[in-house]
Amino acid sequence: MMTISDLSVGYGAGDVLHSVDITAAAGELTVILGANGSGKSTLFRTVSGLIRSSSGRVEFDGEDVTRSRSAAIVRRGLAHCPEGRHLFPRMSVEKNLMLGAYVGRRDRARVRTLLERTYELFPALQDKSHQSAGSLSGGQQQMVAIGRALMSDPKMLILDEPSMGLAPLITQQVFDAIVGINQEGIGVMLAEQNARSALKIATSGYVLAEGRVVLSGAAADLADNPAVQQAYLGV
Amino acid sequence: MTLFIQQLINGLALGGIYCLAAIGLTLVFGVLGFPNLAHGALFMVGGYVTYTLLVDVGLPYVVAIVCAALILAVIGVVFERLIFHPLRHAPHTHHMIATVGVMFFLISLVQEIWGTGFLRMESPFDGRMTVAGAQISTQRIIIVITAMVVLIALTLFLKRSVHGQSIEAIEQDRTGAALVGINANVVSMMTFAVSFALVAISAGLVAPIQLLSPGMGESLSLIVFAIIILGGLGSLPGAIIGGFFIAMAEVMASTYISVGAGQAAVFIVLMAVLAIKPTGIFGTVVQR
Numbered sequence: 001m002m003t004i005s006d007l008s009v010g011y012g013a014g015d016v017l018h019s020v021d022i023t024a025a026a027g028e029l030t031v032i033l034g035a036n037g038s039g040k041s042t043l044f045r046t047v048s049g050l051i052r053s054s055s056g057r058v059e060f061d062g063e064d065v066t067r068s069r070s071a072a073i074v075r076r077g078l079a080h081c082p083e084g085r086h087l088f089p090r091m092s093v094e095k096n097l098m099l100g101a102y103v104g105r106r107d108r109a110r111v112r113t114l115l116e117r118t119y120e121l122f123p124a125l126q127d128k129s130h131q132s133a134g135s136l137s138g139g140q141q142q143m144v145a146i147g148r149a150l151m152s153d154p155k156m157l158i159l160d161e162p163s164m165g166l167a168p169l170i171t172q173q174v175f176d177a178i179v180g181i182n183q184e185g186i187g188v189m190l191a192e193q194n195a196r197s198a199l200k201i202a203t204s205g206y207v208l209a210e211g212r213v214v215l216s217g218a219a220a221d222l223a224d225n226p227a228v229q230q231a232y233l234g235v
Numbered sequence: 236m237t238l239f240i241q242q243l244i245n246g247l248a249l250g251g252i253y254c255l256a257a258i259g260l261t262l263v264f265g266v267l268g269f270p271n272l273a274h275g276a277l278f279m280v281g282g283y284v285t286y287t288l289l290v291d292v293g294l295p296y297v298v299a300i301v302c303a304a305l306i307l308a309v310i311g312v313v314f315e316r317l318i319f320h321p322l323r324h325a326p327h328t329h330h331m332i333a334t335v336g337v338m339f340f341l342i343s344l345v346q347e348i349w350g351t352g353f354l355r356m357e358s359p360f361d362g363r364m365t366v367a368g369a370q371i372s373t374q375r376i377i378i379v380i381t382a383m384v385v386l387i388a389l390t391l392f393l394k395r396s397v398h399g400q401s402i403e404a405i406e407q408d409r410t411g412a413a414l415v416g417i418n419a420n421v422v423s424m425m426t427f428a429v430s431f432a433l434v435a436i437s438a439g440l441v442a443p444i445q446l447l448s449p450g451m452g453e454s455l456s457l458i459v460f461a462i463i464i465l466g467g468l469g470s471l472p473g474a475i476i477g478g479f480f481i482a483m484a485e486v487m488a489s490t491y492i493s494v495g496a497g498q499a500a501v502f503i504v505l506m507a508v509l510a511i512k513p514t515g516i517f518g519t520v521v522q523r
Contacts, residue, residue: 050413074416086411088404090519099404103416105397148415 001026001156001187002047002078007056009039009046015054016042017211024156024204029178029188031198031219033232034208040191041083043208044160048080049073061155075103077155081162083191085145089134093125096133096144100151110153118147121177139170146177156187163194175201195232199223207232238490241369246486247479248375251382254478255437256455257462258389258471259430265406265469266426267319269330273337274434275456279449280341281307281435282442283349286356296359300381300439304432311431312424319427320420338452345449358443378440385436386475389429393471402426406469458485461505467518476516480504 002024009017017039024030034040045051047058049070058066060078068076088096097118101111119126122143128136133144142162149157159178163171171194179201182188192198199205205222207215215228222228260274271277284306288299318337322329360373393399404412405422413419445451462481466473484504489497508516 048414050410069418070413071416071418074414080414082410082414086408086414088407088411090407091400091403095400099400099412099415099417102397102401148411152415 001028001061002189003057003059004043004047005057005059007043007046007053007058009042009051009053011051015211017046017053019056020208020211020213022206022213022216024187024189026155027182027185027187028203029182029190029201031195031202031205032189032191032208033193033195033198033205033222033228034191035193035231038208039211040208041160042211044080044082044158044189044191047073047158048078050080071103074152074154077153079149079152079154079157081145081149081157081159083160083164085141087133087141087144087148090132092130093133093136093144094129096148097125097151100148102152104153111151114151114153118150121150121180122147139166139174142166142170142174143177146174146181150181150186154186156189157181158189158191160191161193162190163192163197171197193232195228196223237367237369240367241371242486242490243483244366244369244371244375244379246483248378248382249486250479250482251378251386252437252441253458253462253482254475255382255385255433255440257459257466257474257478258386259433260459261463261466261469261471261474262402262426263430264463266402267330267423269327269334270460271430272331272334272456273341274430274459275452275454276338276341277307277310277431277452278434278438278455279345279447279452280310281431281438282356282447282451283345283354284435285439285442286349286354286447289356289359300436303439304435307431307435308428311427311429314431315424315427320423342449342452349447349449351449354447356442356447360443372444374443378444381436381440385433389433390471392429398425458501461501463515465505465508465515467515470515470517473515473517 004020004022006019006021007017008015008019020043032040046053049068053066057064061076063076065073065076088099097115101114104110124140125143125147128140133141136144146159146162162174166174175197178188178190190198190202199219199222202219204217205219206213207228215222215225256278260271263271281303285299285303288294288302289296294302314337318333319330322333358374360377362373363370364373364376393402401412401417401422402425404417405419409419458481462477463474465481466477481501481504484500485497488500
């Protein structure tokens with residue numbers, strides 16, 4: 001579904017990502033582990049067209065999207081739920097969600113269905129649908145952000161640290177929702193610092209450090225790997 | 236009492252003009268993050284274009300205003316592509332300097348085409364109406380009505396249509412807007428087009444009760460900046476309420492105190508509001 005090959009990204013002074021290779025199969029849940037500053041967000045921002053790579057190639061759904069604009073990438077079926085959520089804080093929850101369907105807005109019946117699916121996935125949002133997104137709690141804002149990404153009817157969803165700043169109980173709810181989304185056949189690529197929970201729900205994983213892939217493999221193998229255990233699982 | 240009603244309607248008419256001009260300025264500020272210092276000059280260009288369409292081409296008044304708005308909208312798109320789009324990665328001071336350049340360019344251009352003197356545009360509605368005992372010129376009634384219609388249409392466009400919402404989305408979160416697939420270039424062009432069209436309408440409306448001159452944008456520019464700072468930078472309701480508030484203060488102070496007091500009232504009100512609420516009435520603290 002998504003093949004990232006030899007991808008390097010720099011912000012001017014030196015590269016932040018160094019020839020990264022990552023493959024995510026259709027419908028799978030792939031986790032990207034890494035500490036702060038390891039390049040997870042840069043990787044995602046490049047894949048979704050927010051920043052340009054200095055070299056390398058990103059292929060999504062059989063198409064080269066390395067030089068595509070964000071709008072074209074969303075239209076192809078890759079949705080990005082960014083770190084820090086980036087909601088429209090002074091718009092209502094429902095308007096945020098409806099703008100998530102911006103690229104597919106002409107198919108009104110489909111948008112209706114997608115909105116219902118989002119409310120089913122996050123029932124808490126239904127009651128708050130007319131409140132401004134900025135007034136919600138962190139967990140609910142994260143739900144709006146995931147819901148908004150899902151409204152574009154994606155084949156694959158990339159989630160950048162959805163558990164950041166959330167209480168453990170809320171994190172669990174968000175992870176349950178991610179599993180639910182994945183079971184509907186939507187591929188998920190998840191960046192997490194919370195390695196234990198992430199590896200539990202993932203199929204395969206990659207470990208990033210200082211902009212390089214240092215480990216990769218099936219999620220179960222990674223969870224058993226002594227290096228991962230030491231660095232991320234605190235064993 | 237008659238005098239008061241007369242001045243109230245004058246205030247409403249002036250407020251309508253100020254609102255239309257201020258909304259254009261606040262929209263560009265909200266989306267692109269810099270003040271367009273050429274806004275007053277565009278107001279002047281809008282006035283001259285309306286004049287030419289009305290007097291030289293001979294179009295009916297309302298048609299002339301609509302055409303002038305369309306012409307200015309096209310100029311807005313051209314300016315965005317030619318001047319501001321190439322600067323998109325530059326610091327915002329560069330945009331501001333560019334708008335000053337645009338201002339001087341437009342003033343010189345108008346002096347070249349229409350001359351430096353005053354032009355008088357006759358009101359096509361030169362009658363008077365009696366409202367609650369007060370004599371009101373029909374042109375002012377037309378201004379109030381047109382301004383209301385445009386304000387309502389604009390609010391519906393911004394709040395209800397998906398294009399209006401994409402403007403608002405970019406104002407509130409650029410990254411979020413890009414990720415849902417909104418093209419920032421298209422929104423920038425649209426914002427300039429709407430902003431310039433609005434300032435053309437306000438100029439077309441005010442032209443029959445003022446004289447046209449290449450310097451007519453300067454005083455408006457100052458007042459319109461005061462309005463959007465008063466209302467809160469980038470805020471649409473702020474521009475509307477600020478526009479009427481400042482216009483009323485100006486009209487009432489010049490009627491009941493002195494003409495000079497009218498000019499001063501604008502800035503006394505501004506200072507008073509900023510002393511109490513430094514971000515303006517509807518302003519939010521934004522870090523840029």
